Amino acid sequence: MNRYLILVMRRPQFDPAMVRPHQDFLEGLRAGGRIELSGPFGDKTGGAYLLHADSFEEALAIVHTDPAYISGGWEMTVYEWHAR
Template sequence: MHRYLVLLMRRPQCDPAIVPLHREFLETLRAQGRNELSGPFGDKSGGAYLLRAESLDEACAIAHGDPAYASGGWDITLHEWHAA
């Protein structure tokens, strides 16, 4: 498995009602052993999570299933991450 850093940045049209659904999504990933770490940025502009997946394509498919992304309220960027 590879690690992917998923960065989420809130758009102006972000719906706060999606946040609990996003958190549930992250908890599901954690239960599957795919979410190693997650949390919001201190300035409330977005957040990040560390996702485990076999490939960038798989990581994108998982991240695009995130209600934050599906709602259109957040921009999501993925980067393969090689932790030191």
């Protein structure tokens, strides 16, 4: 499995009601062994999570099911990450 860093940045149309569904989504991924790390930025502009997936396409497909992405209130960027 590869690692993918997902940056999640709030847009002006961000809906605070979507935070809980997004957190629940991440907890589901964590329970399935797909999330290594996740958390918000200190300035509350967004956050990041480290996702395990077999390919960039699979990582993107997972991200596109995140309620944060579906709501349109967050800009989400996926990077394959070769952390050591």
